[in-house]
Structure formats: C-alpha cells, structure tokens
Amino acid sequence: MKRKNISLVFFIALTFISIVAFSQSKSNFRSIPEIVKNGDTIKVVYDANNTPLKNQKIVSAVMYAYQHYQWYASDISLKKTGNEWNVSVIVPKDCGLLAFKFKADTLIDNNHDQGYFLMMRDQKRAGLMAKGAYAGWGLSRSPKYGMDIPDYIKFEGISDSATYHWLNQEITYNQDAKSILVYPYAAAIAAAFKTDARPRLQRVLAYLKRADATESDLLNARKIDLRLLQDKAAADSIEQVLMQKFPKGSLARLAAFKAIPSGSDLNVIVMGYKKFITYFPEEGTDKSFNEDNRINYAVIKQNIIVLSSFLDKNYIELDRYLNSLTFSMVNFLYYKIVDIPLKKKEVDSKVLLKVSDKLIKRLEYLRTNQPQEYSYLSPKEWVEMINTSLAKQLVTDHMQLLNHVGRYKEALSYGEKAQPILGYQNAGFNNEFSVSLSKLGYKERLKTLLTKSVYENQASADMLALLKAAYFKEKGSDKGFEAYLTSLSNKTGSQQMKDEILKEQLNIPMVDFAMQDLNGKTVKLSDLKGKTVVFDFWATWCVPCKASFPGMKLAVEKYAKDSDVVFYFIDTEERGDAYKKEVAEYIKANNYPFNVLFDNKIANAKATGEVFNRVCQTFKISGIPQKIVVDKNGNARFRSVGFKGSATQLADEISTMVNITKEIK
Known part of the structure; x- marks a missing residue:
C-alpha cells in the first residue's frame, strides 16, 4: 500500500x-x-x-x-x-x-x-x-x-x-476553501483512491461533522455518505442532526417541496406552489442542495405564472415575479404565455402585446445588468447572447403584435436590431419586417427585403403578393412575373433541396381509403389512379398545420391547370360533432382552394383518425402535419413532416416532390 x-x-x-x-x-x-x-x-x-x-x-x-x-x-x-x-x-x-x-x-x-x-x-x-x-x-x-x-x-x-x-x-x-471545495475534493478522493478512499473520506466527514459545523457542512457530509460511501444509515443520522439544528432548513424545504400537490386540479397545484414559495423563500438557500434535489425556484415561479395566466386569464403573477425573472425564465415564459396563445389566437392581441412588452423589457434590463451566475461570459458575449435570444425567440412575435396595433415604427426598430443576426433566413421575421417597411413607405428597403427573402426561400405568401404588386406597378401588368420570381431564386439552394429530397425517396403502397369531402361525396384511393396526389393530414387544433396552408396554397395554385396533379387536405384527429362546420368556415374564410376530406371515426372511439392511424402504422410515422406524395400507381414516394415556417420553401419542397413523382413510370 x-x-x-x-x-x-x-x-x-x-x-x-x-x-x-x-x-x-x-x-x-x-x-x-x-x-x-x-x-x-x-x-x-x-x-x-x-x-x-x-x-x-x-x-x-x-x-x-x-x-x-x-x-x-x-x-x-x-x-x-x-x-x-x-x-x-x-x-x-x-x-x-x-x-x-x-x-x-x-x-x-x-x-x-x-x-x-x-x-x-x-x-x-x-x-x-x-x-x-x-x-x-x-x-x-x-x-x-x-x-x-x-x-x-x-x-x-x-x-x-x-x-x-x-x-x-x-x-x-x-484552509477557508475547505467548506467551498469539500464535495469535489471528496469526489476526487473517491475516484482516485477507489477502494482505499474510505479512511480519507472519513477524515473529511469528521471535519464536516464538527461541533460548529454549518448547515452546508452537514449537507455535504450527508451527500458524501449517500453518494460516495453509499452509507444510508450514516446519512440518516446526519439528517437527524440537521433537523434538530435547522428545523426550517434545507431538509424541511425538501419535504415541503415533495409535498406540493400534483394531479389535474390546477388551482390546487398553483396554491401548493404559492404556499411553498411563501414558507420557503429562495433567499439564503443552499443552491447546491437545491440543484441536487431539483428544487428549482425558477421553474416554480414559471409554473405559477403559466398556470395562473391559463386559469385566470390575467397576468398578476407575472407582475409579481417580473423583476426576479432569469434569462432562461423569460424565454420559457415568452413561448408559453405569448407565442402559443398568439398562434392559437386564444388571447386578444392588445393584451398579449402588454405581456410581450414586459418580457422584452426584462431581457433588455438583463442585457445591461449581467447576473452573477453568467459571470463566465464576457460582457460582449453576454450582450450577444441576449441579442441573439431576442432576435431568434421573441422579436418576430413582438413585431407581429406591434404591427397589428399600428405601431409600425416601433416594430421596425426591433426589426432593424434583429436583422443583422437573422439575415434573411427566417420567413416569419421577414414577413413582419416587410409589413413594417410597407406601412411606413420604405419602398427600396422593402424591395431589397423581398428579393433577398425569395433568394433564401424564406418568404411568406403575403410577401410574394407585395412583390407581385410592386412588379405590376412597375411593368403595368403581371405578365412575366413568374419568370421574374424564378430569376430571383437561389439555383444552388434549389439543387441542394432536390438532392436532399431524393435521398428520402420511398416506394410504399398508399393505404386504401374511402372518405367524404366537404359536400358529402365519397372519394376513394382507386378514384385517383393515374394522377400524382398530394395528401396533407391536418386538424383544426393543429397550429403548425394551419400555419403551413399559405405555402400549400402556393403549391395548389401552381398546379391548378395541371389535371394530372391533385391535392387533398385530410382533416383528422377531431372530436365532437361541430368540426365539419368549423372546417368549412375556416377554408372559406381564408379563401383556400383546397379539396378537403374528413377522416373516418376510429372504431369504439370518440375521435376521427381511422385512415391516419393506418398511415402511421404503414409509414412508421406519428403526428401532424404530414404530407405524402403518391404516384399515379398508388405508391407513396415522398413525405414532408412538420412545417419550418417558410411558405415559399414549403411550396418549392412540395413542387420538387411532385415533379419528381410525375416522371416516375
């Protein structure tokens, strides 16, 4: 030895x-x-x-x-x-x-x-x-x-x-480093000396369990016994000392945290969180112990804010905790209480704008007041991280809300700060930037934005309409617009897209079906033989499904005069009896030239999805939106999963799949 x-x-x-x-x-x-x-x-x-x-x-x-x-x-x-x-x-x-x-x-x-x-x-x-x-x-x-x-x-x-x-x-x-470094020191002893580590660890424990030991010392001793020595009996004896010396300390905090109610009653859960945070505030707690036991005060506050906004349709709890929100909390909350309700149109835009403004202002405050937990980032790195987060996760929604209420100059100012970070690579941002520029009359800047967005294949249907209107005003007609649009595209990018699509080519028979359309007419797979068919599986409750529709409209319109190509939008996974009426009204209100089919009800179930379930089993997929391109022989050749945010990109992707499929003998 x-x-x-x-x-x-x-x-x-x-x-x-x-x-x-x-x-x-x-x-x-x-x-x-x-x-x-x-x-x-x-x-x-x-x-x-x-x-x-x-x-x-x-x-x-x-x-x-x-x-x-x-x-x-x-x-x-x-x-x-x-x-x-x-x-x-x-x-x-x-x-x-x-x-x-x-x-x-x-x-x-x-x-x-x-x-x-x-x-x-x-x-x-x-x-x-x-x-x-x-x-x-x-x-x-x-x-x-x-x-x-x-x-x-x-x-x-x-x-x-x-x-x-x-x-x-x-x-x-x-010597004053003992308590600070004791656990990594003990962990290094255990790893370096392995079976010979116990005597050394016992000496460490003797120091931690001295008469004047702090709560942190005793918690580290307990941690060493549990994790490194795996001596639960010794750890239990330390717990008894901790509870006697610190009856309202970390172990009591942990017990109260574990007692927070769970289940389906959101009011009870929120009250549990509030009670915990009142009796056991975060200030002065042992951060290491909290992390080890997943007592995350940021998550607790997030849950209170999110659940309360859902239950009460107000943002009182956001105001309560606004000045203590961390960087990660702001991003999470923005997604939960601004982005989701905005896309689902669940909350009035004016109300959401107030919430968005508060969260944006909180990030801007943090940008100039770097928290100590991020001290490992230099000031420039910290500002860059905040600015990137604002640009990629918050600004597009905030601009949309500002544009909606006519605050175009303010929306533009946010766009100008985010644009150097995003470039022209985000269709949603490009669209809101184009709205601000258009409303403020910045014609040359708008034209640059539109043409570069088309080049990057990150334009919306509304942006194409703006580009077409500008073309018409300049030329006196829209003759040649399609050729002009093609001239703006990135030929290298188009070829790369085609190469990637070809890698995912399929040859699987499409599942047979018989479904009714909006007029009650039955459509069967056999009726479509000899045609290239695009099936788009969607639902009224699916936000990305409906977000992809402007791009799908572009694709449908491209093949409107091609009798060999048809599109069917299959509404699936619906409940109740009102969805057919809701679908009909939605399609009409948005002027979508779509052929809609309604999926059949699942046997012994309340929801539709009989056809889609068989599609999922056949193609080993799940979730919507799902788009499947089928050749004239009834074989599925391509799939498009989800929606990436760009109408032009989706239209080009579908068009590429259709053109390749049409050439299959």
Missing part, C-alpha cells in the same frame, strides 16, 4: 512540474513578467502564427479570472506590434488563475482545447501560490466536476488523481 501511495505522489509531483511548465511557457503565448503575482500589471503577448488566427487583421481576447472560486470573464482588446499581439492587464488582487481565449470574428484559439493559463503567485505570502491557483488549475481541466469554465476547453479532462492533488494543495494552503 505504501509503495502504491509513493508512486501516486511521485506521479503527481511529475505532473505538477510538467503542467506548470506547460501552462507558463508556450511558444506563442507568454506574460511579462513570466512569474505573475495577483495585483500585478502584466503584459500578455500572443503570436497568432501557427494558430487558427494566423493573418487575421483584428484579434481580441476573453480573459477569465478565477476569483473566490468562481470564474469572471472580461473582454480584452489587443494591439499588434510586429508579428505579435499584446495587451497590458491588471491582475485582480484576489485572482488565483488567469485563462485566455483569443478570437477573430468567428474563429477561436484556445490552444487546441488545452487552454492558455497563467497561475498566480501570492502577493502577500512569499513563496506561495495565490488563493485559488491550485483549485482553478485543477478544476478548469476537470469538466466532470462541473466547476470548469463553460465552453472554454472541451476534452475528457485530467485524471482524478491529478484533480485530487490540485484540490488537496488548495485546501492545504488555504
């Missing part, structure tokens, strides 16, 4: 020497002076030759400082001198380790996932490393311990023995 431990110590000593040397002296990265103390002003020198940033005109960096056992990122501007980039930085006085990530546009150099690191010497304690130096060096390269720099370096990590060594060094020279 002694020989084994000596070998381990010898290995760690070699690791220490080689890693420090490697971290402090790289051919393309160095500091002046080479030996750095916390609080020093140093010069960081970076040579981009032989790196991904070679020959880049502008190079910047993100500097990560390990302070108080947490990572803090800052943006660094570099100046080029000769062939090297350099910058002078002041090392924070409480910093133990610096790490650097060099950037040029979208290119990143992190030393081939090894990182660029500088370990700090202690300014006040001669001959010693700075507080956090050992822990930062070990944990930054041990991702499985969850205390590395998120998204900085990506590799399996150093050995558990090395991680143990660095944490042991940290605790040895910085």
